[in-house]
Each structure stands twice: as C-alpha cells, then as structure tokens.
Amino acid sequence: MHMAEITTGAPHRALLCSDFALHLRAQRGVSEHTVRAYLGDVDHLLNHAVRHGVTRVDEIDIAVLRGWLAAMANADLSRATLARRAAAARTFFKWATHTSRVATDPTLRLGTARAAGSLPTVLAVEPVTRLLDAARDRAADGDPVHVRDWAAVELLYATGVRVGELCSADVDDLDLDELTLRVVGKGDKQRVVPFGRPASRAVRTWLQTGRPRLARDGARGALLLGRRGGRIDQRQVRTVVHELATLVGVDDVAPHALRHTAATHLLEGGSDLRTVQEILGHASLSTTQRYTHVSAERLRSAFELAHPRA
Numbered sequence: 001m002h003m004a005e006i007t008t009g010a011p012h013r014a015l016l017c018s019d020f021a022l023h024l025r026a027q028r029g030v031s032e033h034t035v036r037a038y039l040g041d042v043d044h045l046l047n048h049a050v051r052h053g054v055t056r057v058d059e060i061d062i063a064v065l066r067g068w069l070a071a072m073a074n075a076d077l078s079r080a081t082l083a084r085r086a087a088a089a090r091t092f093f094k095w096a097t098h099t100s101r102v103a104t105d106p107t108l109r110l111g112t113a114r115a116a117g118s119l120p121t122v123l124a125v126e127p128v129t130r131l132l133d134a135a136r137d138r139a140a141d142g143d144p145v146h147v148r149d150w151a152a153v154e155l156l157y158a159t160g161v162r163v164g165e166l167c168s169a170d171v172d173d174l175d176l177d178e179l180t181l182r183v184v185g186k187g188d189k190q191r192v193v194p195f196g197r198p199a200s201r202a203v204r205t206w207l208q209t210g211r212p213r214l215a216r217d218g219a220r221g222a223l224l225l226g227r228r229g230g231r232i233d234q235r236q237v238r239t240v241v242h243e244l245a246t247l248v249g250v251d252d253v254a255p256h257a258l259r260h261t262a263a264t265h266l267l268e269g270g271s272d273l274r275t276v277q278e279i280l281g282h283a284s285l286s287t288t289q290r291y292t293h294v295s296a297e298r299l300r301s302a303f304e305l306a307h308p309r310a
Contacts, residue, residue: 006046006057016057016101017042023095031164031186041088044068058102062109065089069110086110121257122264123250128157130248136202138244145227147202147210149240152224152232154202155181156241156255158195160262160280163234163255170221171207176200185281193279263288 006013017039024035048068049060068089072082090107097105123131132153139150155166165183173182179200180192195203206224216229224232237255245253259280266276277288 006050006055013046013057016096019099020092020095024091033164037084038088038091041085042092044085045089045092057096060093060102060106062106065106065110121253121260123253123257123261125265127248127250128258128261128265131244131250131253132157132198134244134248138247139202139205142209144210144213147206148214148224148232149244151199151202151206151210152237152240153244153258154199155195156237156258157262158199159183159193160259160266161193162259162281163237165281167224167232167234167237169223171211171223172221173223174203176204183281186283189281191278191281 006016020042021035021039024030024038025032030038045060045065045068046057048071049064052064052067054060054064069082069086072085086107090110093102093105093107096102135146135150135153139146152166155161156163159166159181161169161181161183162185165185169181169183175181178194179196180194182190182192184190211225214225214227214229219225219229219231222231224237226232226236234255241253241255241258245251263276263280266279267273273285273288277285280288282288
C-alpha cells in the first residue's frame with residue numbers, strides 16, 4: 001500500500017477513507033451513523049493537516065494532532081465533540097498502523113479529551129403520560145401515520161431502545177404473546193427487551209389498522225413505515241416526538257430522552273442496575289450507573305421542595 005497523499009482530491013485519500021469505512025462496517029460492527037461521523041472527523045483532521053503543510057498520512061504526528069484539537073477547542077466546540085473526534089482519530093490510526101499504512105501510531109501519545117459529565121434529559125412520569133396520551137388521542141382519528149406515531153412513542157418509552165434500533169426492527173422481531181421486541185444494538189449485538197400492555201395495545205392497533213394501509217412492496221418486513229410505505233427513518237421519528245412534546249408543552253425532548261427516562265423510571269421503580277444494563281444494551285455497567293445520579297438528583301430536588309428541614 002502506497003503511503004496515501006491526503007491533499008484534497010488525491011485518489012489515495014479517497015481510497016484510504018473508503019478502506020477505513022469498510023473496516024468500520026465489517027470489523028467493528030458500528031452503525032452507519034457512526035461510520036459517517038468517524039469519516040467526517042477523519043476528513044476534518046486530514047484537511048487540518050493539509051492546511052499546515054502535511055501532505056501524507058504518515059507525516060501526521062502528535063504535534064499535528066494536538067494542533068487540530070487545540071484549534072477546535074479555540075473554536076468553542078463542545079467537549080463531547082472533541083472527545084468523539086479524538087476517538088475517531090485513535091480508531092483511524094490504530095487501523096492504519098495495523099494495515100501498515102503508517103509506521104507508528106501518533107495517537108498513542110495523545111491525551112484523552114473526555115466529554116463533560118452532563119446528565120441526560122429525563123422526564124417525570126406526568127409529562128411522559130401526557131405525551132403518550134396525546135399520541136393515543138391523535139391516533140383516534142384513524143390516520144395510519146398517527147397510529148404509527150402512537151406505537152412508536154409507546155415502544156420507545158416502554159423498551160428504552162435507541163431510535164435507530166426501533167427503526168431497524170421488523171414485524172418478525174415482535175412477540176406479542178410474550179410482549180418482547182428483538183433489536184440489534186451496537187456491535188451487531190442482539191437483545192430482547194420487554195414491553196407492557198399499553199405499548200402492546202398501540203402496536204396491535206398499528207399492525208391491524210395502520211400498517212396494512214401504508215405497506216408497499218418495498219416495505220418488506222419493516223415494523224414501522226413511512227407515509228409512502230417504506231421503512232421509517234430516524235428523522236421522521238424525531239419529528240414525531242418533537243411534535244408531540246410541543247403539543248403537550250414538554251420542552252427539550254427527543255427520542256433519546258425517552259430512553260433516558262425509561263432507564264431512570266426503571267431504577268426508581270426498583271429494577272437493579274444489571275437488569276437495566278441488559279435492557280438498554282450497554283456494554284459497560286458504568287454507562288448505566290449515570291442513571292443512578294439522575295435518580296439521586298430528582299430525589300434531592302423533591303426533598304428540598306417538601307422537607308421542612310431541607
């Protein structure tokens with residue numbers, strides 16, 4: 001493999017990025033969203049290197065990497081963005097070293113840019129109930145899209161799945177006798193998550209009265225469909241959640257907030273961390289543990305409001 005030129009438009013650069021994308025998909029099993037994000041991050045790094053006179057990937061050293069991160073920090077990019085871009089650079093150079101595209105990995109000396117430990121957005125039970133009730137009431141008009149929206153938000157909250165996992169689910173992934181949904185998470189790992197009777201009612205209504213009216217030949221086995229009959233995409237689900245939140249006066253909510261909310265409510269209801277970890281599909285228990293901090297903060301707020309000696 002020739003050491004790739006990384007100037008804009010260089011054929012070796014395009015091949016390098018294409019090979020890296022294949023590695024991410026085939027070897028690491030990451031989602032398409034992550035592939036696009038990592039490719040964008042690496043492209044951003046390569047452009048920075050070229051602007052500073054570095055024209056080959058094997059010439060990128062620790063000074064270039066530190067300058068790249070410093071430039072982003074000076075541009076007031078969030079710590080989360082810096083952390084993700086540093087992670088993308090590490091993944092890229094580990095692969096490039098392993099495949100002999102570079103002799104040494106310059107990221108081995110790169111410090112870790114940790115994301116700020118912000119807590120996820122979590123809703124109380126009452127606003128979630130209002131949002132779900134609004135979806136159910138809107139579905140009463142018989143519009144198959146509204147019925148689908150009701151099923152989607154009920155499943156998001158009941159199962160705590162990621163929006164991408166829900167959009168990728170098929171009808172065959174449902175077990176309406178056991179009330180479970182099989183999803184494929186990060187790293188192509190499958191898991192089966194339970195849901196309750198309210199979600200079951202919404203899903204059954206969708207399958208009986210909504211989906212048959214939207215399904216087209218291209219839908220195949222997709223569980224949730226768009227108005228044109230194809231598999232729904234994540235943007236449509238995000239739009240639905242935002243619309244319903246606005247309708248009932250709930251601020252700052254997205255599909256992922258329903259996942260955070262489900263996790264927190266499970267813990268507050270007595271579920272143990274390991275069970276919640278399995279439901280959410282977290283590889284590390286430490287990721288799940290942040291929801292204990294959310295619960296603690298909610299308890300502290302309630303205590304300060306209600307206790308005479310707070």
